[in-house]
Amino acid sequence: MDNFREWLSDNLRYFMLGGAILLIVVVLFFGIRAFMGSGKGDSSKDTADEQVTADNDQGNVPSSPANDGETDGKKDANPMEKANEEITSLIKSYYTALGDKDITTLRTLVDNLAPADESKITNAKYIEGYEAGDIYTKKGLDDDSYVVYSCFYYICQGIDTKVPALAEFYVVKDTDGNWKIDGAAHDDSDEITKYEVSLRQDDDVKELKAKVQKQYEDAQTADPALAAFLDGLGEDVTGSAETADGTTLVVTEDCNVRAAASSDAEVIGGLSAGTEVVKKGENGDWIQIDYEGSEAYVHSSLLEEKTE
Structure with missing residues (x-):
């Protein structure tokens, strides 16, 4: 859960x-x-x-x-x-x-x-x-x-x-x-x-x-x-956690951006649905991204790999 x-x-x-x-x-x-x-x-x-x-x-x-x-x-x-x-x-x-x-x-x-x-x-x-x-x-x-x-x-x-x-x-x-x-x-x-x-x-x-x-x-x-x-709600059905670093991902819905890979971590900002981000790494179920020049994390269930 x-x-x-x-x-x-x-x-x-x-x-x-x-x-x-x-x-x-x-x-x-x-x-x-x-x-x-x-x-x-x-x-x-x-x-x-x-x-x-x-x-x-x-x-x-x-x-x-x-x-x-x-x-x-x-x-x-x-x-x-x-x-x-x-x-x-x-x-x-x-x-x-x-x-x-x-x-x-x-x-x-x-x-x-x-x-x-x-x-x-x-x-x-x-x-x-x-x-x-x-x-x-x-x-x-x-x-x-x-x-x-x-x-x-x-x-x-x-x-x-x-x-x-x-x-x-x-x-x-x-x-x-x-x-x-x-x-x-x-x-x-x-x-x-x-x-x-x-x-x-x-x-x-x-x-x-x-x-x-x-x-x-x-x-x-x-x-x-x-x-x-x-x-199963919220599970990473798109496999964003399995994508390689450097992959472009798309935010599926408005979400929080956190300072660390935890649901208890500080919320340092937010991303709107449709925003593209580049995967920098991962930590468990969390995807590391760059947010305004700082290391940040979004839960993998809120991202999907960009398709052409």
Whole structure:
């Protein structure tokens, strides 16, 4: 799965466009955590046991406790709730536009949509579409904001089974009274980041993560083709790691350029799809190139040999 992890780490901005944090996507459950433009990761290994709840007054909200009149005396001051109609419409429209690569519509839904994200959408591979599922909210830092937890599915190229996933957004009301996804929330405010991280310790959030994780595992068990696809996603099918030094390679999609041959190495720049580079060497699954006069590395899965 190392190839897939690198592929995903270099494409997380696409998955998490609009300030969304992908809490669960395939094997990266409680793994990579990336903010818009930050390139930061979180390797915390929280665990959560799936709980079955049955409070008919609160529907299927994951946090709903069995209402037996007995508690441990602690009440969640900010419980997870089903999203209201406006937030639900916003998130569903977002996934529809994302799947359609509709930049014009996305600009109306996402505040501070970066040009780099627009490029990732239009050049994206592997993912054919998205489908929104259940959407939940917790109160934001003020009355005009929410933290949104969106269960959704992404549709892999050539695979029938949809892949369950879970994303987190920070949604705010603009000056016109419209709800929008804050695309720069984590760049502009450490307070928002810390607040969202603290909410992930709530039992209802942990339970929702566990629920989606199980759905993901069940999807792979039921569809071996999906499991094989995810296992092979990001592998070097073009054989760039086997080419000779001096070979001209082409970047297959927008990607990071790193200072060393590791997915944890510093990101020193980026390359757009279609850019040609010359192979200087290799280190494991990494291709050494020259980047602005310095030694740099790109994962081999993101390069292919140039053909005439």
